[in-house]
Amino acid sequence: MIVRIAIGGMSHEGTTFSPLLTDLEDLVVTRGEDLLLDDNLRQLYRQHNVEIVPTLFARGTPSGIIKKSCYQVLKNEILQKIKLAKDLDGICLTLHGAMEVEEVGDGEGDLVSSIRAVVGEDVLISVSLDLHGNLTSKLVESVDLLTAYRTAPHRDAAETRCRAASLLIHAWQNNLKPKTAWIPVPILLPGEKVITELEPAASLYAMIEEVNQVPGILDTSIMVGFAWADVPHASASVVVIAENDRDMAYEQAERLAETFWNRREAFHFDVETYPVDESIDEALSFAQKPVFISDSGDNPTAGATGDIPIFLERLLAKNVKNAVVAAIADAKAVKTCVAEGLGSKMSLSIGGKLDTIHAEPLTITGRVTFLSDDSKTAVFQIDGEDSAHNGIEVILTADRRAFISPDQFKALNIDLFSRDIVVVKLGYLFPELRDIAPRSIMALSPGVSNEDIESLPFNRVRRPIYPLDRDFEWSPSRHALR
């Protein structure tokens, strides 16, 4: 028998602390036959005689929340395609969990509840999520199945998409109407404190397999949540889905939620952390070079603008001679460098144009030492007092860009090993940089992705929540879900 499944989705992590709005030009939209079909998914669908109905898939790098008009256009197209597709048995969507939409709020909940309103109760809906997502009852009640990544840093995105599809096919073949237990756990943690390979997360995440072994349980997810969202529903949560017995699912969910809650104070950064100035002092005092410093508050991979020049300003103030700053997003400054040309000397105002809350433009003097062929990247070397040193180099990019591998520096003729300090706008170093770094420090710097959650201006998040509130009791309670 053929099963007809519509596929698609929207995956975006939007921080409410960013002054930027995400629009259509910031997203990559895929349509048609190639939509989200990697080889394993193709094989799975073929094996089970699934007829695919593609809608669209939109994704973008983390940034500010999505502009309402942008969201509406994409949502309407998905709804239209689902309306036109007659006789659907199921819908399988790739979502994130932290897609906040201007004036709409919870994007995933709005999208899935709108789809539910179109297809009615009989069509199974299954979604995959990033574990850095915040769940609402609107989302949880609108789907039959949801499953989240089990690794951070993420190594199981494709596997999770396959699992969402397998669960859907399994439920359809066995005529199941699954029952969900969902328990929000009042904890807000920056992602950098929850590495699933390390304790206390490792043994918590290992419980997923154990719960999944219980007869009658279909799937289990532990959501870390997304802390850089000042929304009422920002929090960690656990979800357990049973074939038909919700009480049984809740028994397991309560056990997981209690374990998570009891470990809340054990989550920690696994790298050295210092304030900005101290991180520079620490790096200078270390014999082996280069020392990598993550400017974690302005991390574009976590949605920040990537244009705060605080490290450059502090390196100059401390008279550091040999460092590279990767990078400052500043399209105007890059344009000026390109217009003036390679080797030209000038004063340049950089940064502080996107994030006007945490930064001000900084004026620097020096010369252009590299221009990329596509005119989107410039290297600017600051005039050094000591000619024996190369001075400080700052990489300027026309887009918001993170430097995650040595090859990116090599492409700009920058030899990392001849530098004392390499500043990157990241949280944790990505593996390729970590492998070559003699020492790595995470600076707790200001910005949209500030790792010091307690210093963020939360107004809307539901209280009490740890660590914004510390002196309160909590025990799991059951939600009456449909």
Ligand SMILES: [Zn+2]
């Ligand atoms: Zn994530």
